[in-house]
Amino acid sequence: xxxxxxxxxxxxxxxxxxxxxxxxxxxxxxxxxxxxxxxxxxxxxxxxxxxxxxxxxxxxxxxxxxxxxxxxxxxxxxxxxxxxxxxxxxxxxxxxxxxxxxxxxxxxxxxx
Amino acid sequence: xxxxxxxxxxxxxxxxxxxxxxxxxxxxxxxxxxxxxxxxxxxxxxxxxxxxxxxxxxxxxxxxxxxxxxxxxxxxxxxxxxxxxxxxxxxxxxxxxxxxxxxxxxxxxxxxxx
Numbered sequence: 001x002x003x004x005x006x007x008x009x010x011x012x013x014x015x016x017x018x019x020x021x022x023x024x025x026x027x028x029x030x031x032x033x034x035x036x037x038x039x040x041x042x043x044x045x046x047x048x049x050x051x052x053x054x055x056x057x058x059x060x061x062x063x064x065x066x067x068x069x070x071x072x073x074x075x076x077x078x079x080x081x082x083x084x085x086x087x088x089x090x091x092x093x094x095x096x097x098x099x100x101x102x103x104x105x106x107x108x109x110x111x112x
Numbered sequence: 113x114x115x116x117x118x119x120x121x122x123x124x125x126x127x128x129x130x131x132x133x134x135x136x137x138x139x140x141x142x143x144x145x146x147x148x149x150x151x152x153x154x155x156x157x158x159x160x161x162x163x164x165x166x167x168x169x170x171x172x173x174x175x176x177x178x179x180x181x182x183x184x185x186x187x188x189x190x191x192x193x194x195x196x197x198x199x200x201x202x203x204x205x206x207x208x209x210x211x212x213x214x215x216x217x218x219x220x221x222x223x224x225x226x
Contacts, residue, residue: 043216
């Protein structure tokens with residue numbers, strides 16, 4: 001079965017640079033969620049989209065923004081990167097906003 | 113906001129034994145409780161979930177129980193196998209028309225020994 005696709009899988013950036021993470025949800029899934037997972041920690045909710053509109057917002061820094069496009073894929077844009085932004089970033093998708101979330105394998109972002 | 117506590121943080125069992133992981137949540141409005149298994153280098157994989165109108169759910173060797181009054185829920189794995197070794201996360205959310213953001217517990221590292 002098709003899963004959530006995230007790209008790139010690994011990304012290395014320097015401080016103050018920008019990064020764009022992409023997420024392709026499972027076909028027919030209209031809801032996308034972004035989570036950040038630090039080393040040895042649990043995933044923390046960042047932001048979600050339902051039918052291309054932002055549906056909820058968590059602990060996402062103002063330096064980050066995200067959107068969902070007409071084909072339902074989503075991008076997380078990160079600017080003025082800081083060392084503390086080094087983490088795994090997961091995207092999850094669901095068939096509808098009240099359905100189970102299925103996660104991709106994440107993007108590992110390293111800030112040097 | 114919601115706060116989820118998870119215990120134990122590490123659990124070691126012998127192959128064939130049962131494993132139990134417990135979570136408590138703080139928001140009485142939470143109505144959806146999934147469990148995820150995360151292997152090294154992979155994303156969390158949904159293994160079972162339960163909604164607040166159900167007290168127990170079972171899927172082969174895995175079962176989840178929910179006590180709404182006490183605000184706690186548990187994962188039970190029977191006849192454990194080495195491939196069950198992973199980090200397990202519980203989560204809670206309040207499903208609304210707009211979304212379903214998950215608040216995770218801190219995870220349990222399960223090791224199944226031969």
